[in-house]
Amino acid sequence: MAESAVLVIVVTITWLITDGIAASILLGGLVFLVPQAWFTRHAFRYQGAQSAPLVVRSFYRGEAGKFVLTCTLFIAVFVLNKSLHAVSFIGAFAALSVTNVILIARYTKV
Numbered sequence: 001m002a003e004s005a006v007l008v009i010v011v012t013i014t015w016l017i018t019d020g021i022a023a024s025i026l027l028g029g030l031v032f033l034v035p036q037a038w039f040t041r042h043a044f045r046y047q048g049a050q051s052a053p054l055v056v057r058s059f060y061r062g063e064a065g066k067f068v069l070t071c072t073l074f075i076a077v078f079v080l081n082k083s084l085h086a087v088s089f090i091g092a093f094a095a096l097s098v099t100n101v102i103l104i105a106r107y108t109k110v
Helices: 002-017 019-043 052-080 086-107
Strands: none
Touching: 002 019, 002 086, 019 052, 019 086
């Protein structure tokens, strides 16, 4: 959820300066967040030791769906959006990916 809050703040501030770049940042963020939500929904559907095979299967399904959804959304954005600012779009996606890894590392003390 922290990633979505960061995305909203950055898009709001950028929208005051230029709306084209802000729209590209928003699209890049959504291309990260939508597949991530898909994975989260599928990966954490089951819990407990007795349902271990279901947990493993749901993780695989969630990750496969996340990959396919990310690729599909990338293609759709590049094909359908003619006014895309590619640097902002890919930068937002990369920034949220890095933020996600940092937050996971911070909250899981392994």
